[in-house]
Amino acid sequence: MKPILQAQGLRLAFGGVKAADGIDLDVGEGEFLAIIGPNGAGKTTFINMCTGWLKPQSGRILWRGEDIAGLPPRRITQRGIARSFQLPQLFTEHTVLRNLALAIAAREGAFSLLRPLLRPGWTKEAMEILRGFGLESLADTRADALNEGSRKLADIAMAVALKPRLLLMDEPTSGVAASEKLGIVETLARVLRETGVSAVFVEHDMEVVSRFADRVAVWSQGRIVANGPPEAVLADPEVRREVIGIEDAHAAP
Numbered sequence: 001m002k003p004i005l006q007a008q009g010l011r012l013a014f015g016g017v018k019a020a021d022g023i024d025l026d027v028g029e030g031e032f033l034a035i036i037g038p039n040g041a042g043k044t045t046f047i048n049m050c051t052g053w054l055k056p057q058s059g060r061i062l063w064r065g066e067d068i069a070g071l072p073p074r075r076i077t078q079r080g081i082a083r084s085f086q087l088p089q090l091f092t093e094h095t096v097l098r099n100l101a102l103a104i105a106a107r108e109g110a111f112s113l114l115r116p117l118l119r120p121g122w123t124k125e126a127m128e129i130l131r132g133f134g135l136e137s138l139a140d141t142r143a144d145a146l147n148e149g150s151r152k153l154a155d156i157a158m159a160v161a162l163k164p165r166l167l168l169m170d171e172p173t174s175g176v177a178a179s180e181k182l183g184i185v186e187t188l189a190r191v192l193r194e195t196g197v198s199a200v201f202v203e204h205d206m207e208v209v210s211r212f213a214d215r216v217a218v219w220s221q222g223r224i225v226a227n228g229p230p231e232a233v234l235a236d237p238e239v240r241r242e243v244i245g246i247e248d249a250h251a252a253p
């Protein structure tokens, strides 16, 4: 698979904490890559470095051959890399439709608090995106009235409105009821595959990982300790013990 993003030798320490201790990772065109690992392993730090929120102290992040490490977030978004957050970043006092239209206005470089009027074409496009996510019936609902699952999808829909080639998602299903999780990931995976967007997502739910990821990278103490197809990585006794917290009954004492 042709890589669109290549992280090479990324290092970043906060005081004595090595949040990135030599991260090498390729993301393939059209790939769905899951990142798993215990709390504090450096998963969010990796996403923050790839999206310009943190600057690595050394290493490179190649995007279609260009080193984007240290560029400001806006410049990285313009190149086709978007992100969604652990806590959705919607404008809570606006409707879902308006949030989407504002994201489109931002993509077009037309967002300004002094020019709040939205063009009809943007609203139409926003509605089409909402339809793709199955959120059309919530278009006129205020963002702060959404349940957690719909709020997560609306947040991801806003990132998709930026027309990215790669979307990085930090725990897209955190805080969502267990019964809703698989439906949410199914929806976002369908939309991203239909639009040809590659995805990197941090996830703690191993059922989600095994069903939706093409590949899994396992983080531990700022390093990648395993990287491969979900069926192989999630069966690895060390990954099961250290990351998933499962002691295999047949494992040697």
Ligand SMILES: Nc1ncnc2c1ncn2[C@@H]1O[C@H](COP(=O)(O)OP(=O)(O)OP(=O)(O)O)[C@@H](O)[C@H]1O
Binding pocket: 014, 017, 018, 019, 037, 038, 039, 040, 041, 042, 043, 044, 045, 046, 219
């Ligand atoms: N801005 C910061 N300043 C100081 N320390 C930080 C900062 N960001 C992260 N860290 C530290 O770096 C380490 C990695 O943090 P990071 O948030 O990347 O881990 P994570 O794997 O995403 O964890 P979680 O699963 O809990 O979200 C942690 O020890 C964290 O406390």
